[in-house]
Amino acid sequence: MEPETLQLQGRLSDRGSWTATRCSIDAALGVVGTRSALLLMREAFYGTRRFDDFAHRVGITEAVAAARLKELVDAGLLSRAPYREPGQRTRYEYVLTEMGRDLAPAALALMQWGDSWLTGEAGPPLALTHAGCGAPVAVEVRCAEGHEVPLGETAVDVRRRVRPA
Amino acid sequence: MEPETLQLQGRLSDRGSWTATRCSIDAALGVVGTRSALLLMREAFYGTRRFDDFAHRVGITEAVAAARLKELVDAGLLSRAPYREPGQRTRYEYVLTEMGRDLAPAALALMQWGDSWLTGEAGPPLALTHAGCGAPVAVEVRCAEGHEVPLGETAVDVRRRVRPA
DNA sequence: CTTCTGACTATGGCCAACCAAAGTCACCCG
């Protein structure tokens, strides 16, 4: 009985001859591969927008918050937008872009994994539900036909280059 | 028009009074929060089992591979099992545990995000399909009723402590 | 025109993660 892993196909099946020179996981880690970056994104998902709130709620210094927020804005996950409260001067707030919002499944998957395996007796700290119907929310791996796909039934192949240049 | 964020409920709705002291994302990062740890897990999903293969395919030094693999075994994501090829002495291989396998959605979500936003013109390097039906595979956020749940329709609340001790 | 506040920047130091290169160790083979 083999353990469950991805099924490598095509060029990949000779695994020895292949190393992942272009890997999207690695690329993603280049952008959100630090604790502070991902926790800042978590705060953004919670609706945080202002500099001081980011720094204090994540529990990092303002220096780190400034550096990391700048990186996230440069990378396109957040945008820096002017705003002003009445009788206050113009300030800037950090708002999720589509790119940033699209990271949510990854963050939630990580949270779900932590909930399942790392919380011990206390259980998950937070519960997610669908605001529409009240049912609990989960991250799932599915195919376009709607089947839930376990790791062992997932086939991987190198993609043909879309534009051969 | 508000931007899409999570809907905070219960104690959380007064966001100012709350900081995520117990956060499963943070906890998860404590285990797989480094580049090498997550890439080693990627290799394990690809079916890699042997020390040298891990080190070479991830592109890290043997020293780092040894340290990180030890951590992953200690944390319970991999298990170190003896094996022997005929006419060879006994060696050890690193095999995914259920805990490790369960991390796959998070890794795939990260890969999917990288595919969508970071690959530029070349497009995603790899394609995932369901081995059963051939349909493309994706990571999705869904509720138990089967609805796909966007960020803005996701409600978050603090869970009642399962065991009040 | 001074004070206060929110949003940063600057300085200095620590530690964890990484790399490169070399060494160890337990076999199995000839």
Place this chain on the structure above:
DNA sequence: CGGGTGACTTTGGTTGGCCATAGTCAGAAG
């Protein structure tokens, strides 16, 4: 019993992410 090999360990050094403390800066408020 000398070599080869896979699986590590050791050493030494660099970088990057983090912290704490202190400083800057723009613009209402008084």
